[in-house]
Amino acid sequence: MRILTIDTSAVASAALLHFDPADHLRTVEVVANFATEDTRSHAEVLAPGVQSLFTEPVNEGPALDAIIVGTGPGPFTGLRAGIAMARTLSFTWNIPLYGLMSLDALAQQVFDAPRKNDAGRAVGPLAMNDFIIATDARRKEVYWARYSAGAQLLDGPHVGPADGVPALQVFGAGAGLYRDVLEANGAGVYPLFADAQPTAVELGRAAARKIIAAGSLEGAGLLDSTPLYLRESDAKVPGPRKRAL
Structure with missing residues (x-):
């Protein structure tokens, strides 16, 4: 199974991963990935970053089984950039889109990390x-x-x-x-x-873990692409003008 993952809940990142859902022992292969350190330039770097992951032409859609996007929580502007990109690629390439909470990516990283002695x-x-x-x-x-x-x-x-x-x-x-x-x-x-951020690589590993445990994409319990903002937007629709008299 080949999946594209995108997460912009903190930094802008994307990854291409390959794994066998039926093989519980095989390590998930990270085919390609990119991530920035800047948390404020998602819209500018995301599209070329995603394109850089593929060696084949992507005009008509690469060979993918799914796109998985980090749904946050995260700030409005950055999170929207990643989810909008994922939805656009899903529609254009006709590839199923799923969501996964971005904090799960860091949880997976902690789970994979060993505890070491002196x-x-x-x-x-x-x-x-x-x-x-x-x-x-x-x-x-x-x-x-x-x-x-x-x-x-x-x-x-x-x-x-x-x-x-x-x-x-x-x-x-x-x-x-x-x-x-x-x-x-x-x-x-x-x-x-103490400075770790969610990235698309770890998001992909977390998604793969769920898919392998379920044996399929459909049974993995992945989310839709609805963003988890957790706060109301700072931008408000103006109300009616107050009467002067």
């Missing part, structure tokens, strides 16, 4: 118990969700101040930004994941 040897999974994924929501807030040690979503997503995050191990850029607040409330921050 000698640098892997001694088990990094997350031994429930953990939190937190990303930057700006306005001195974080987007966060709670996961089991197996990276299964238990609660969320939410948006709010860092002091409202449960006292568990916290991973992601939100943890790095508000480390003092989190630790003061009893949460733990893992330094190597």
Whole structure:
């Protein structure tokens, strides 16, 4: 199975992945990927970035089984850029489109990461118990969700101040930004994941894990492409003019 994944909930990123849904032991292959470090130039870099993933002509549509887009949570402008791109490609290429919460991408990365001893040897999974994924929501807030040690979503997503995050191990850029607040409330921050952002590669691995477990795209429990903004837009439709008299 060949999938294109796009995530712009934080940085702009896209990836092309290949895997066999019937083979639970085979590693997911990342065929190509790109990601920026800039969180404010999604619209400018996304289209050429996606095009760079393919070696074959894409005018009439590449050989893909699905497009999977990160649905956030994330800021309006960046998130819209990725979802609009995914919907456009799905329609133009006539390829099924699915959504997946972007925080799941970081949860998958934590699940895949080993816990190491002082000698640098892997001694088990990094997350031994429930953990939190937190990303930057700006306005001195974080987007966060709670996961089991197996990276299964238990609660969320939410948006709010860092002091409202449960006292568990916290991973992601939100943890790095508000480390003092989190630790003061009893949460733990893992330094190597304190600036991690969701990317399309990890989103693809999370999607592949669901597809392999289900044995098919249709049974994987993936979402539609509805964005998870979690906040109302700052832009408001003007109301009627007030009478002067």
